[in-house]
Amino acid sequence: xxxxxxxxxxxxxxxxxxxxxxxxxxxxxxxxxxxxxxxxxxxxxxxxxxxxxxxxxxxxxxxxxxxxxxxxxxxxxxxxxxxxxxxxxxxxxxxxxxxxxxxxxxxxxxxxxxxxxxxxxxxxxxxxxxxxxxxxxxxxxxxxxxxxxxxxxxxxxxxxxxxxxxxxxxxxxxxxxxxxxxxxxxxxxxxxxxxxxxxxxxxxxxxxxxxxxxxxxxxxxxxxxxxxxxxxxxxxxxxxxxxxxxxxxxxxxxxxxxxxxxxxxxxxxxxxxxxxxxxxxxxxxxxxxxxxxxxxxxxxxxxxxxxxxxxxxxxxxxxxxxxxxxxxxxxxxxxxxxxxxxxxxxxxxxxxxxxxxxxxxxxxxxxxxxxxxxxxxxxxxxxxxxxxxxxxx
Amino acid sequence: xxxxxxxxxxxxxxxxxxxxxxxxxxxxxxxxxxxxxxxxxxxxxxxxxxxxxxxxxxxxxxxxxxxxxxxxxxxxxxxxxxxxxxxxxxxxxxxxxxxxxxxxxxxxxxxxxxxxxxxxxxxxxx
Numbered sequence: 001x002x003x004x005x006x007x008x009x010x011x012x013x014x015x016x017x018x019x020x021x022x023x024x025x026x027x028x029x030x031x032x033x034x035x036x037x038x039x040x041x042x043x044x045x046x047x048x049x050x051x052x053x054x055x056x057x058x059x060x061x062x063x064x065x066x067x068x069x070x071x072x073x074x075x076x077x078x079x080x081x082x083x084x085x086x087x088x089x090x091x092x093x094x095x096x097x098x099x100x101x102x103x104x105x106x107x108x109x110x111x112x113x114x115x116x117x118x119x120x121x122x123x124x125x126x127x128x129x130x131x132x133x134x135x136x137x138x139x140x141x142x143x144x145x146x147x148x149x150x151x152x153x154x155x156x157x158x159x160x161x162x163x164x165x166x167x168x169x170x171x172x173x174x175x176x177x178x179x180x181x182x183x184x185x186x187x188x189x190x191x192x193x194x195x196x197x198x199x200x201x202x203x204x205x206x207x208x209x210x211x212x213x214x215x216x217x218x219x220x221x222x223x224x225x226x227x228x229x230x231x232x233x234x235x236x237x238x239x240x241x242x243x244x245x246x247x248x249x250x251x252x253x254x255x256x257x258x259x260x261x262x263x264x265x266x267x268x269x270x271x272x273x274x275x276x277x278x279x280x281x282x283x284x285x286x287x288x289x290x291x292x293x294x295x296x297x298x299x300x301x302x303x304x305x306x307x308x309x310x311x312x313x314x315x316x317x318x319x320x321x322x323x324x325x326x327x328x329x330x331x332x333x334x335x336x337x338x339x340x341x342x343x344x345x346x347x348x349x350x351x352x353x354x355x356x357x358x359x360x361x362x363x364x365x366x367x368x369x370x371x372x373x374x375x376x377x378x379x380x381x382x383x384x385x386x387x388x389x390x391x392x393x
Numbered sequence: 394x395x396x397x398x399x400x401x402x403x404x405x406x407x408x409x410x411x412x413x414x415x416x417x418x419x420x421x422x423x424x425x426x427x428x429x430x431x432x433x434x435x436x437x438x439x440x441x442x443x444x445x446x447x448x449x450x451x452x453x454x455x456x457x458x459x460x461x462x463x464x465x466x467x468x469x470x471x472x473x474x475x476x477x478x479x480x481x482x483x484x485x486x487x488x489x490x491x492x493x494x495x496x497x498x499x500x501x502x503x504x505x506x507x508x509x510x511x512x513x514x515x516x517x518x519x
Contacts, residue, residue, distance in 0.1 A: 133412050133458070133491070137445070137447065137459065137460040139447060139458070139460070144439050144441060144447040145447075147437075147447075148436075148438075148448075148449045151437040152436075196442075199439045199441055199447070200439050200440060202439075254418050256454075256455060378412060
């Protein structure tokens with residue numbers, strides 16, 4: 001068993017609010033995967049493992065995608081259906097596959113062509129509980145569910161809408177440094193507060209824009225291949241990034257609690273123990289921001305923010321961007337490309353630790369943490385996972 | 394046709410569930426019976442751009458996501474409500490939309506301050 005697996009390349013297709021005519025989900029997935037392999041300095045034929053997550057790939061599955069993309073023979077294949085937790089769920093499996101020698105070069109890719117019809121299909125038929133007990137209310141989409149959850153968090157932590165505004169405005173400022181983000185214009189706290197309410201207390205800027213796009217990463221057994229063959233220019237690979245820990249917790253409660261505590265309260269301590277690090281060691285953080293309340297809940301569960309200091313830290317650490325959280329703009333400003341939403345944070349954290357994050361590069365970023373969260377069973381997400389990564393010097 | 398909403402109760406340990414499950418998380422049993430939801434209390438409520446009000450109501454300790462019936466503008470945080478199951482009039486997909494109906498004369502607390510803003514017009518995206 002090898003000690004570590006390494007992320008040696010990543011790519012994100014352009015995100016678009018409306019799908020480019022002629023673009024398909026499988027086309028987006030293959031585009032991201034091929035660009036990630038190229039960025040790693042590897043050849044497409046080096047790939048012997050593939051992991052895929054997509055809401056709209058059907059009727060195809062991972063094996064169809066592999067065949068149509070000209071891949072094979074593969075010694076490792078997986079398809080993950082866990083939405084916002086799918087990227088790290090795949091990484092948890094892929095890391096072990098690399099370390100155990102089941103595969104030598106694994107591409108993990110997530111994405112969706114998300115037009116209005118696909119989005120409506122997704123939110124109305126998300127699962128059986130949604131079909132039978134939420135869609136008929138009629139409730140389409142999770143805004144109301146997370147409005148109720150945000151109310152609970154406001155009461156529990158003594159927060160106001162203004163406090164959450166620091167998350168949205170800071171991420172918009174980061175997005176201004178990310179050419180790939182769909183919303184880049186600066187957002188003031190006043191604009192955030194004055195925006196139309198969508199489901200009180202949630203306003204327009206508390207909700208993510210659905211986009212079409214895909215994200216991919218490449219894992220290998222050693223850092224040498226990529227670093228040695230790194231090219232030049234925008235696609236060049238930077239430093240290899242070592243996977244220090246990936247941990248998951250699913251179904252921490254029975255959907256009967258307040259939803260303010262995620263599975264990270266179980267997964268994060270295991271990840272910190274395995275990596276020998278803690279939240280305060282992290283130079284960059286990426287948390288799954290389907291709503292600001294969930295970004296905050298995960299930062300608390302990671303130990304990056306103390307619940308009793310939430311109001312102060314939102315203003316003084318998040319709002320000021322002293323704590324680098326979701327440095328590509330997150331889903332709130334970069335966009336939510338369906339199942340790629342979890343991979344977006346992995347790609348960004350890789351780029352920061354590889355030293356290739358462009359204008360938004362965090363100085364001397366060595367350690368980073370990424371979370372995944374999702375799969376609303378009935379009232380809130382049931383899946384949470386976390387990865388701790390290190391840029392190899 | 395609408396009537397009282399029903400929960401699912403484990404016959405072995407009496408744990409109550411909604412939506413229905415296939416096995417009991419508390420004791421592992423797989424035999425259930427139906428029980429009336431009974432009255433509940435509104436814990437949170439929000440309103441969508443189309444005017445639909447969505448509430449979280451706790452009854453028998455179980456949180457239920459429901460809409461408030463059109464004649465029940467009085468349903469606010471703290472309201473005591475009845476949970477009503479209103480299946481669609483026609484066949485098709487199984488559907489159990491649960492509505493919260495205000496119980497006249499029940500206690501009510503003031504809604505939270507953040508719910509007083511009124512300009513709701515944007516179609517949001519999750």
